[in-house]
Amino acid sequence: MPLLKRDGTISEDQWTALGDDDDVPPQGDVIISHARLPLDVPGRLGIRFANDLDVSNLELDLSQVSLIVLTFPSFADGRAYSQARALRNTLSYDGELRASGHLLPDQLAFMVEVGFDSFDLQTDRFAVERWTEALEEVTLTYHRHLSRPGQSLIIAARHAG
Amino acid sequence: MYRYDEFDQTFVDQRVEQFRSQTSRRLSGELTEEEFKPLRLMNGLYLQLHGYMLRVAIPYGTLSAVQMRALADISEKYDKGYGHFTTRQNIQFNWPKLEETPDLLADLARVEMHAIQTSGNCIRNVTADHWAGVAADELADPRPVAELIRQWSSLHPEFSFLPRKFKVAVTGAPADRAAVKLHDIGLRLHLNEAGERGWEVIVGGGQGRTPMVGITVRDFLPEEELLGYLEAIMRVYNLFGRRDNKYKARIKILVHETGAEEFSRLVEEEYARAPRPSVEVERKELDRISAYFAPPAYEELGAVEPEFERRKLENPEFVRWIRTNIGAHRVAGYGIVNISLKPTGGIPGDATAEQMRTIADLAERFSHSEIRVSHHQNLVLPDVKLSNLYEVWTVLVADGMGEANIGLLGDIISCPGLDYCALATARSIPIAQSISRQFSDPARLEEIGPLRVNISGCINACGHHHVGHIGILGLEKKGKEFYQVTLGGHSGTDASIGGVLGKGFSEDEIAGAVEIIVDTYLDIRENDESFLECVRRVGTPPFKEALYAPA
Numbered sequence: 001m002p003l004l005k006r007d008g009t010i011s012e013d014q015w016t017a018l019g020d021d022d023d024v025p026p027q028g029d030v031i032i033s034h035a036r037l038p039l040d041v042p043g044r045l046g047i048r049f050a051n052d053l054d055v056s057n058l059e060l061d062l063s064q065v066s067l068i069v070l071t072f073p074s075f076a077d078g079r080a081y082s083q084a085r086a087l088r089n090t091l092s093y094d095g096e097l098r099a100s101g102h103l104l105p106d107q108l109a110f111m112v113e114v115g116f117d118s119f120d121l122q123t124d125r126f127a128v129e130r131w132t133e134a135l136e137e138v139t140l141t142y143h144r145h146l147s148r149p150g151q152s153l154i155i156a157a158r159h160a161g
Numbered sequence: 162m163y164r165y166d167e168f169d170q171t172f173v174d175q176r177v178e179q180f181r182s183q184t185s186r187r188l189s190g191e192l193t194e195e196e197f198k199p200l201r202l203m204n205g206l207y208l209q210l211h212g213y214m215l216r217v218a219i220p221y222g223t224l225s226a227v228q229m230r231a232l233a234d235i236s237e238k239y240d241k242g243y244g245h246f247t248t249r250q251n252i253q254f255n256w257p258k259l260e261e262t263p264d265l266l267a268d269l270a271r272v273e274m275h276a277i278q279t280s281g282n283c284i285r286n287v288t289a290d291h292w293a294g295v296a297a298d299e300l301a302d303p304r305p306v307a308e309l310i311r312q313w314s315s316l317h318p319e320f321s322f323l324p325r326k327f328k329v330a331v332t333g334a335p336a337d338r339a340a341v342k343l344h345d346i347g348l349r350l351h352l353n354e355a356g357e358r359g360w361e362v363i364v365g366g367g368q369g370r371t372p373m374v375g376i377t378v379r380d381f382l383p384e385e386e387l388l389g390y391l392e393a394i395m396r397v398y399n400l401f402g403r404r405d406n407k408y409k410a411r412i413k414i415l416v417h418e419t420g421a422e423e424f425s426r427l428v429e430e431e432y433a434r435a436p437r438p439s440v441e442v443e444r445k446e447l448d449r450i451s452a453y454f455a456p457p458a459y460e461e462l463g464a465v466e467p468e469f470e471r472r473k474l475e476n477p478e479f480v481r482w483i484r485t486n487i488g489a490h491r492v493a494g495y496g497i498v499n500i501s502l503k504p505t506g507g508i509p510g511d512a513t514a515e516q517m518r519t520i521a522d523l524a525e526r527f528s529h530s531e532i533r534v535s536h537h538q539n540l541v542l543p544d545v546k547l548s549n550l551y552e553v554w555t556v557l558v559a560d561g562m563g564e565a566n567i568g569l570l571g572d573i574i575s576c577p578g579l580d581y582c583a584l585a586t587a588r589s590i591p592i593a594q595s596i597s598r599q600f601s602d603p604a605r606l607e608e609i610g611p612l613r614v615n616i617s618g619c620i621n622a623c624g625h626h627h628v629g630h631i632g633i634l635g636l637e638k639k640g641k642e643f644y645q646v647t648l649g650g651h652s653g654t655d656a657s658i659g660g661v662l663g664k665g666f667s668e669d670e671i672a673g674a675v676e677i678i679v680d681t682y683l684d685i686r687e688n689d690e691s692f693l694e695c696v697r698r699v700g701t702p703p704f705k706e707a708l709y710a711p712a
Contacts, residue, residue: 054400056434076199076282078322082399085319090434106183106200113318126191137179140172142312146319154168154312159445 003098004119006112006148008132013120015046015067031069048100051079056086062093069120072101081114088115089145105134112148113141162223162531163308163453165273172315173270176277180204181263188260203283203321205276206262210583215254215262216279217269219534221289221307221331222250224274226521226530231272233517239265244517246502246510248574248625249328250288250534251279255581277315282323284314284395290332290339291535294454295497295543297489300350301358303333305451306387309442313388320395324402325410327395328367340536340652342366342375343628345412346394351381359383364394364424365416370620372627372658373413376421378428385442393432397424457529457544462494472551481603482554482565490544498528498542498553499535501564501572505601506594509575510538519560523553537574539567569606570614570679571597574625578618578635579642585618587635587642592616592671599672600679609679612692615650628652630693631678632659633671644671648678648704649696662701663709674708681707 003013017031024030024041031046032039034053037060046067049055062068068087070080080099087093099111100120108119108131121131141147142154165173180200187197198208205216217232224232232252236244239261240254247253257265269275279286287310294302310329314320320327332339333350341347347363359381366375382390398412401419416424473480488497500520502510512520524532524542527549533541545553557563566572573596576582578589593616600606615629619636626632632647643665650659666674679692681704686695696704 056431075196076322077404078282078320079400079404081319081322082396085396089436104196107322110316110318110321133182137182138172138175138316140168140175142172142315143317152168154172155443155446157168158166158449159443 002121002124004121004131006117006119008135010128017046017048017069029066031067046096049083051077051083053083055083056090058091062087062091062095065093065095067096067098068093069098069100070116072099072103075102075104075107081110084111084114084116085146105130108134109138109148113143113146113151162225163220163304163450169312170270170273173273173275173277174267176204176275176316177263177266177270180266184259184263199281199322202281203278204262204266205279206257206259207280208583209255209581210579211256211581213257213259213262214581215257215265215276216247217252217254217274217276218279218286219251219274220311221287221293221304222291222534222536223289223293223304224532224534225272226524226532228272228274229517229521229524229532231268231274233514233521235265235268236514236517238268243511243513245508245577246512246534246538246540248510248536248538248576248623249286250291250536251286252534253577255577280326281321282325282327283321284317284323284327284329287311287314288328288330288339288344288536290334290337291533291541292338292488292497292543293333293533294456295490295492295495296334296336296338297491298336299334299491300352301333302451302454303331303339303348303350304454305447306348306350306360306384307331308450308453309388309447310391313391319392320399323395323399324404325407325412327398327412329391335654337652337654337656338535340366340625340628340656342656343368343372343625343652344375346391347375348387353381357383360387362390362394364428365413365421366656367411367413368622368625368627369411370408370622371411371413371417372622373417374656374658375413376416376425378425384447385444388442389435390428390432393428393435397427397431401427456492459492459495459544460546462492462546462548464493466494466546466548469547469550476551478565479551479554481607482563483550485565485569485603485607486567487550494547496545496547496550498545498550499567500540500542500557500562501566502539502562503566503572503597504561504564505571506598507561508590509573509593512540516560516562519556519562523556527553537567537572539572565603566606568611568613570600570609570612571603571606573597573614573616574629575616576618576623578616578624582618582623584621585635586620586637587618587644588668589616589618589624589633589635592633592635592644592668595668595672596675599676609683610691612679613651614675625652626650627658628656629659630696631675636665641667643667646671646674646678648701649693651693657697660701663705677707678704 029043044066048069330344343366362379363375528542575593579585617624617626628650647659
């Protein structure tokens with residue numbers, strides 16, 4: 001499946017996503033569901049969180065985690081936006097944060113702004129340009145601590161100098 | 162009032178172009194209707210019974226004469242020459258075409274207006290006391306904070322796909338004219354013992370299927386902490402609010418099912434977790450916004466204006482209008498003019514393009530070019546000199562807006578109902594019209610005194626029937642519309658939800674039923690007791706007896 005990065009580039013996914021009954025392969029980077037922890041893996045560790053998981057109260061050492069996948073069962077279910085913010089802001093997670101599920105180009109900007117880095121595109125319904133254009137549509141934000149590269153913080157611009 | 166700077170303007174302009182792209186992708190079929198729906202709703206575009214409806218945001222109910230004139234032009238260019246002012250201080254156009262809405266939004270942007278987040282499961286247009294800044298009883302103008310919240314909530318990346326819609330109301334006065342206890346979040350400004358300003362934060366009020374009065378989660382929140390604290394509430398709601406049933410998805414259900422104490426604990430816990438610097442509102446930004454709301458240069462006038470007194474002696478109709486429609490202004494020699502959009506037999510909240518232009522002219526000549534929309538679906542000229550009231554009244558009367566019924570039985574609040582709305586189960590406008598005809602005598606209305614009638618055409622309660630002193634809910638059974646009546650609702654400081662009287666009434670019976678309720682009240686009231694006070698004293702039995710007892 002194609003993987004979109006927050007800078008608009010598309011690449012092949014190097015991670016192997018395991019189902020809950022799949023065996024751990026002898027090598028490589030794997031993504032497992034949160035329910036399988038603790039588990040020894042050969043390469044880097046990626047974890048998939050269900051979107052009803054209370055991430056703020058996890059007893060988990062995130063410094064050992066290289067990738068977290070948050071899920072959007074429907075584009076209209078916005079819980080993962082708040083999970084992303086909790087991971088970035090209050091848990092100071094600085095590894096890769098990936099969105100997976102029913103994603104729309106029109107939501108991409110919001111996702112980057114709350115801290116997602118990569119997007120698991122499970123569809124080829126939209127042209128690549130559509131995804132990249134969507135990041136350019138609104139170049140300003142009112143939010144003090146949420147923005148994406150290239151976006152101007154209105155609050156900073158207003159009170160500059 | 163607030164004016165866009167270059168950043169606000171660019172933001173709204175870009176948003177219009179973004180919607181233009183979304184609309185063309187819907188028209189080309191790239192986006193499914195299911196996917197387009199939340200995108201168009203975030204720009205205020207509904208699909209109704211007969212076509213699209215566009216709801217335009219009037220932030221905290223304040224607009225300029227220039228903006229009002231633009232709304233009049235838009236109503237003629239894209240609609241049928243009228244608009245409908247809503248119970249959330251917005252205006253709706255009922256007949257725009259999908260392919261034309263991007264142009265309509267561009268016309269709005271030219272006068273610093275938009276339709277961002279007037280619908281959808283996001284933070285809606287923030288509402289405020291319609292007398293903000295001029296009310297005699299106010300501690301401070303709540304609109305700077307409302308504007309701060311407008312900007313903060315615009316395209317909020319974390320809170321644009323909530324379980325359900327989210328409404329915020331603010332007031333800066335002890336007398337609650339903004340129904341803050343009946344919103345998802347209500348904010349009430351007050352002073353602590355040291356005389357410092359802070360906000361009471363009320364969460365989980367609302368109407369709809371499950372009417373509830375909100376709970377106070379913080380009695381006194383310093384202003385600098387406001388946005389951070391709101392984010393904590395929103396995050397708890399976004400993560401834990403129900404998504405399995407849209408009728409149980411509002412924050413009031415989360416508050417109710419979690420329990421007030423536990424909910425407050427969750428919010429405080431989330432708030433404590435957030436890094437401190439990220440939660441502060443910059444003083445300089447609040448000061449920048451506040452400067453736009455600085456009071457205009459009022460003249461020093463006496464409390465008695467000879468010209469005004471002379472007109473009153475000459476004209477009893479004028480005196481009646483003064484009694485019912487003028488609010489107490491904080492500056493001597495000025496009055497707050499409340500313009501009734503409830504003529505006898507009319508459609509509550511509707512105004513024609515001509516009427517909008519008349520109001521714009523009056524605002525320019527007599528009210529510092531400023532107009533307010535009230536959640537009672539009326540308009541307000543906030544700053545009129547008493548000596549100008551007679552001329553204002555004369556112009557209003559000539560244009561069908563001179564009704565002397567503010568706060569009285571003729572001032573009926575009604576949703577659009579089955580005449581327009583896809584959700585409605587019954588018509589509500591014709592009910593409002595028939596009751597209004599039944600109670601058209603202004604002398605009788607004054608004799609009855611303060612009495613709010615609210616009509617909703619379905620249980621979603623857009624006509625706020627739960628808080629009507631007399632609430633009317635339109636329902637449908639086996640293809641026939643009928644109307645359930647509640648008594649004793651109220652949306653003020655001592656907010657309460659009305660109680661159902663009993664069996665419903667048919668369309669033909671409902672005005673007669675209101676007549677019986679009113680007669681019963683006149684019969685049993687003690688001294689100067691208002692209708693609401695009377696219902697609170699005696700309960701529903703005397704009214705049930707009068708309505709349902711066999712003759």
